[in-house]
Amino acid sequence: MDSLLIKGGTPLRGEVTISGAKNAVLPIMAATLLTQETCVIRRVPDLSDVRFMAQILAWLGAEVHVKNGTVRVTAKKIKGSGDYDLVRKMRGSICIMGPLLGRLRKATVSLPGGCIIGARPINLHLKGFEALGAKVVIDSGYVEASAKKLKGAPVFLGGRSGSTVLGTANVIMAAVLAEGVTVIESAACEPEVVDLVTFLNAMGAKITGAGSPTITITGVERLHGAEHEVIPDRIEAATYAIAAAATHGEVTLRGVRPEHMHAVLDKLNMAGVKISREGTNLTVGRNGRLKPVDITTLPYSGFPTDAQAQMMALMTLTPGISIITERIFESRFMHVSELTRLGADIEIEGPSAIVKGGKPLSGAPVMASDLRASAALVIAGLAARGTTQVNRVYHLDRGYESMDLKLRQLGARIERVEET
Numbered sequence: 384m385d386s387l388l389i390k391g392g393t394p395l396r397g398e399v400t401i402s403g404a405k406n407a408v409l410p411i412m413a414a415t416l417l418t419q420e421t422c423v424i425r426r427v428p429d430l431s432d433v434r435f436m437a438q439i440l441a442w443l444g445a446e447v448h449v450k451n452g453t454v455r456v457t458a459k460k461i462k463g464s465g466d467y468d469l470v471r472k473m474r475g476s477i478c479i480m481g482p483l484l485g486r487l488r489k490a491t492v493s494l495p496g497g498c499i500i501g502a503r504p505i506n507l508h509l510k511g512f513e514a515l516g517a518k519v520v521i522d523s524g525y526v527e528a529s530a531k532k533l534k535g536a537p538v539f540l541g542g543r544s545g546s547t548v549l550g551t552a553n554v555i556m557a558a559v560l561a562e563g564v565t566v567i568e569s570a571a572c573e574p575e576v577v578d579l580v581t582f583l584n585a586m587g588a589k590i591t592g593a594g595s596p597t598i599t600i601t602g603v604e605r606l607h608g609a610e611h612e613v614i615p616d617r618i619e620a621a622t623y624a625i626a627a628a629a630t631h632g633e634v635t636l637r638g639v640r641p642e643h644m645h646a647v648l649d650k651l652n653m654a655g656v657k658i659s660r661e662g663t664n665l666t667v668g669r670n671g672r673l674k675p676v677d678i679t680t681l682p683y684s685g686f687p688t689d690a691q692a693q694m695m696a697l698m699t700l701t702p703g704i705s706i707i708t709e710r711i712f713e714s715r716f717m718h719v720s721e722l723t724r725l726g727a728d729i730e731i732e733g734p735s736a737i738v739k740g741g742k743p744l745s746g747a748p749v750m751a752s753d754l755r756a757s758a759a760l761v762i763a764g765l766a767a768r769g770t771t772q773v774n775r776v777y778h779l780d781r782g783y784e785s786m787d788l789k790l791r792q793l794g795a796r797i798e799r800v801e802e803t
């Protein structure tokens with residue numbers, strides 16, 4: 384298992400190209416199951432999650448080629464049940480259920496367990512499938528949805544913390560080949576959902592309202608192959624922007640969609656981070672001392688939960704008190720104890736973390752617990768005095784393409800080593 388050794392204290396400087404969005408590419412790869420024809424997806428990041436999804440599609444019977452950021456899938460003949468272990472290992476693969484149900488009228492996958500950031504049930508996904516007329520059975524660790532025919536229907540997908548991203552994606556993909564019209568209310572508005580709909584419409588689907596809480600799907604007979612370039616990863620971009628600010632550096636993020644990042648850029652601006660935009664490039668730097676800001680994570684276009692940990696790392700370096708409240712996942716503060724190991728002063732009160740910032744951090748061995756927590760530890764390590772060893776970076780590799788290489792290109796003293 385690899386870990387990262389980071390010698391802190393070097394301001395990041397230079398340009399970094401932002402990869403395609405992990406959370407857009409996973410459902411888009413699943414959507415290729417909806418047609419027998421070839422689909423070509425470009426700007427696909429080289430991530431372990433993407434490789435996993437490719438394995439799952441191949442396991443289902445699709446022909447899959449992944450090369451230099453392009454994925455080519457031809458799902459001529461497929462089976463309706465995913466490999467137990469493969470699906471169980473990656474939560475995101477739950478989004479093969481909608482396309483399998485939509486195309487084959489039957490889908491069986493292993494029930495995704497909870498994960499370290501929360502229970503993460505799929506009741507809303509299943510509610511959507513049942514609204515289209517599917518029968519859902521949970522048995523021996525599997526969940527099966529089946530229907531003689533699927534019929535368009537209205538469905539409300541709002542849950543305890545608002546909308547569901549993959550739930551919205553799954554129900555859309557089950558409804559595109561259903562008979563009649565489906566109207567999803569309280570749909571997720573994330574840019575990744577919009578990107579999926581752009582791809583589906585390119586395949587011949589009839590979907591309107593993506594990006595708003597009301598999405599209308601008019602079922603069609605069949606879908607054809609299509610080509611698509613994935614949107615840039617707004618969370619990867621946010622991570623590098625925060626790392627630039629945390630190290631007193633100046634970094635240009637190339638190939639971003641700033642209009643997908645309003646909430647993060649607004650908070651960075653309020654904290655006193657300097658941000659300038661030129662087309663699809665954003666330059667992020669510092670204007671002296673930062674100010675503490677309070678953050679509450681919300682569904683899009685609110686502050687993304689996937690940037691909460693990274694923002695907390697920045698607030699540990701900022702003199703004053705900031706309150707960070709997590710409203711999406713019930714246990715997404717695993718990074719707090721590890722940031723404390725680096726010398727941060729953070730107290731958890733229910734859904735909030737009270738950060739008393741400004742104390743210099745000092746390097747230490749820390750343990751990554753999940754994808755975004757590991758990004759926060761890397762940012763803290765880049766700003767800390769001395770050497771930080773971030774262990775279990777396989778978490779990071781799930782969602783960040785060649786992070787150590789990109790950081791080294793920005794001047795960071797970081798290397799990947801075998802964990803000791």
Ligand code: EPZ
Pocket residue numbers: 405406407409475501502503504505506507508509542543544545546547548549550688689711712713754755782
């Ligand atoms: C997606 O997960 C992302 N993953 C997550 O990113 C992201 O944190 C999350 O959306 C929220 O933005 C992918 O796209 C692969 P949800 P998803 O369903 O769709 C509750 C990362 O770091 N809920 O929107 O699984 C749920 O428990 C990852 O890249 C139900 O109660 O998240 C949570 O509290 C982590 N019932 C809330 O809704 C359901 O049926 C939002 O979850 C579904 C969800």
